[in-house]
Amino acid sequence: MSKRFLWAALVGALAVTAIAGSSTAMTGKTDGSNAAQVLKMSIGSEPPSLDPGLATDTTSSNIILNIMDPLVKLGKPPALNAVPAAAASWKIRGAVVTLNLRKSVRWTNGQPVTAKDYVYGWLRTISPELGADYAYQFEGIKGAKEYTACDPKKADCNALRARVGVKAVGKYTLRVTLVSPQPWFIQQISHHSFLPQHKATIDRYGSKWTEPQNIVTNGPFKLASWKHDASITLVKNTKWRNAKSVKLIRVEHQIIVDATTAENAFSAKNIDVQTTGVASVNIPKWKKTRYWKTFKALGTYYYGFNTKNIPDANQRRAMAISIDRSQIVKYITKSGQIPAKGFTPIGIAGGPSILSQSTMPATAQLSKAKAALAKARNPKRSIRLYHNNAPNHVKIATAVQNFWKQLGLDVTIRPMEWKQYLQFLGPPPNADVDVYRLGWIYDFPDAYNGLVLWKCDSGNNNTNWCNRKFDSLIDKATRTPNTAKRIALYKQAENILTGPQGQLPIMPIYYYAFNMLQRENVKGFVENPTGQWDLAKVSIR
């Protein structure tokens, strides 16, 4: 073998490598002035699934909700009332909700969307075969929980399915029977898990039905391409019932995971809207520009106590009020977060009223805290604080460590990797945990969705705290359609958590905010408090 051949082989092999592979992602640059109604934006991750039954995250949700037509949409905050969308109207009689579907809603293959498509979709989502995470959204529907829990080897799942309270009572009439009159249900169905699903497509393509060449949808946009981990392109669905009002003809989502990369793409004018996020150090810089946008979120960043290890509420109160929340949002998170007054977000319907007696201070109340600690019987002075490892969590934990030092507490910080952390927290939490950090983002805009976490049997109550009075208040709320009365119940429950005589199994720190960068020619791009954006309302100037 000659030297020349060797080189040829080497270069050839590399050339083949270079030519191999077929991805041709779009990466062209936009020329700032975008006369055409094309929106280029970044999203922070590959949507794990575009199946309304399987998607669990906001990235997937935002793609799905723009290619689909939900029954209702949420109106303006803070009320976030249900606004008719695919459902023209609805009637609520106790625990029975009857939805009248618009006859003008069509699948992209031309077929009308009927009540059967909803029944099929919902039952598929809660079926024991699918194992969908968001089956939990349906637990308020009669028989749903039982069907989801069905073990095909031990019970007749078909019979259980027949008993689920979702029925097509006419071609365009859907009747839902709830276990109790849950007044938030009509808002809850704005969530992507309550979308209809196209049975023929799913039957035909199985798990591949969400690929662009297979998928059948019914929303203002169509899925034109999905290059995994690279880009997702939507094009306007000119046959949508309200296509006239849709301005954008195309939306190109670039999947950019790294914040700095996304910032660079924005700086280089490759994208108009950057939803990936901004690196912490760059927040002050971007905040000074007109590109920076902040939207209030329904979500709370909190620390929880392992009440087995810190049983005295006085100590928990001392720890909760010795923290300077305004410093944390001002110097650490820096991007529009608000110090939490209680667990319920202030921006939720009735929020100010629910929180009116909550006692979490914005600035530290050190002397009060010391007094409270003095009242505590046998306080635990060496505290192990657990958090999952991420830059901001570390910074906040360090700040908290310092605040508690002034109380005379000795805090050890224990960072952990996310998944191990979740397992470590239980419930019940590992005995080594004294304090842990977590957050909660609301799936539907009712205080119930957050407060229910603190029931005794909740899978998210990692505090070992259990209060029957609290539980009964929450249960009562599910049976109280009257908004004012319900809010009064929430206020009582919130007081048990964070009121003057509160038990403080948790200490809320701040309310979340959503941030993004938007070029000035983008109009109407807003993120609602549950993290949804409606591209049908966006235009380019």
Added chain:
Amino acid sequence: MALLEVEDLRTYFKTREGEVRAVDGVSFSLEHSKMLGIVGESGCGKSVTVLSIMGLVQTPGRVVGGSAVFQGRDLVQLKGRELEDVRGHEIGMIFQDPMTSLNPTLTIGTQLTETLRRHLGMNKDQARKRAVELLEEVHIPNAARRLDDYPHRYSGGMRQRVMIAIAISCNPKLLIADEPTTALDVTVQAGVLDLLHELRSIHEMGVIIITHDMGVVAETADDIIVMYAGQIVEQATALDLFDRPEHPYTEALLEALPQVEGEGIREGRLRSISGRPPDLLDPPPACRFAPRCAYAGQDDCATVPPDLREIRPGHWVRSSHPTSERAAAPVGAR
């Protein structure tokens, strides 16, 4: 005109410790088809002398002065490309260690033919044919088959034969052999030497042969140069030099030879002279042999450098007390 005329050749190495005068004013000439032997202890500058002629001195060495006129052209002055045309074409060269002198990653055939193609403009087939003939000429059995072997399949003696084949492949006028047998097994040394003589007479080449071994040159060389510390200390015909050595160093060299007639002589090596050769970084100021010379101290040879002078026609010596001018036996003992 002489085939090669070397005049006051100087090659210095610039090292961190200072300037090493490895070759310091060497002059000699070689007639067509004659054989010149260069002998001397290790490190006296034999290799550097011939490498200087070939333009193969490596940095930090540099030929700083003198000339080497080969067939009317001063090789020292030639530019790189012109010199390349001479090397391997008109002057062939063989090195000491055949084990490392062939490229281990190329076939014998490649290494033979590339010279033929380069200098004689042969095409691939012509060159291969000629290469086989050359291998046969140096007595490699199965030459045609062994052409595509790599050097590691050849023994040391065979490799040196290949080196010889390469060196003579373009019918050079001059063959330089730098200790061609030193690294070889005693049993094959004679064969290689015989081959050299055989080829020399067939091709009518001038030959410069460098050796440690007086015996190698005794019978075959026409002239002999004895080098010491970068300089020529004695130069004469082989007969005269062996008969009547003049320089005390040469005497010592010959004394160190086992006085055995015939083949056995070749095994004698220049190793048993007492004392060490001088440090070329800082050589003795005058006669460089003085510190080891039994006769030094009788005159001013340690302060006034002796010239290379013709003590009788054709016999040159660099010493203030050559044998023929010495009356008495040495005063100091060794």
Added chain:
Amino acid sequence: MLKFIIRRVAWTIPVILLVIFMTFLMMRQIKGNPFQVTERAVNEATQRTLDRKFHLDQPWYIQYAYYVKGVFTANLGPSLVQRDRDVNDVIKDHFPVSLKLGGLAMLWAVLVGIPLGIIAALKQNTKLDYAVMAVVNAGYALPNFLIATVLIYLFAVKWREHTPFPTNGWGGWETWVLPAAALGHAPMTFFARIVRGSMLETLQQDYIRTAKAKGLRWRRVVGLHVLRNSLIPAVTAAAPLLGFLITGSFIVEFVFGIPGIGRYFVNSVTARDYSVTMGITILLSMIIIFANLLVDILYGYLDPRTRDVRT
């Protein structure tokens, strides 16, 4: 030679089995629930369903058996986390990207690094040599995410009007240049140093003096006699390096937003997506094994001495 290759290929089978086994065991050692993504607890019923679906409720050896069967039928199973994709899809979509990125980086490293090393060696101890080696040594110390960031800032942000390079993405040639340079940088400096070193060593060899004494043109002396021998250490290092470039590119993939397999690999570990992690591990170990095989073959061609020893 053929016999040697067959024997080497056959040897990879037990090695891969071992890799599967070890990855399998290690993945089970890391705690964490693949089905819980956010803090929201997974329904007990759902958890049971999923465990059943993915055989996680079976003893480990049954799971292992399922898995080995999958590997040998070229079906690496579904992703546990991205529920509408199979591991085969993931590999099919993302491996070619990493392969191309790694190949281009290698090309960059070879095409820039080797000439730099050659120049530095031929101009040893001149200003040019010092300049090249200063750049190479300084560059060697820089981590590739830093280089990536600087490249993006300079070429895709600051001078974006004058260059065709985007900040991120993967498509036409203009999207390849910066990532390949960022990824290929370290191996480039590596090649430059290794080639310079071995060139200097080779230049001192007796057979190079022979080649010169033969009157060969300088071009041929360097291009054939010197280079061939100097490249042996570079080639020996190159193939595992290629494996490393294909498998170790995740940082560059992150920074440039490239949909390669490296990023997926890292994500799958954090997500506890067992089947994806194992699928990619097996693929990558096969690449590294293959790369080493390639070295041995290449080495045999470059250095004939080793051929005799083995056949």
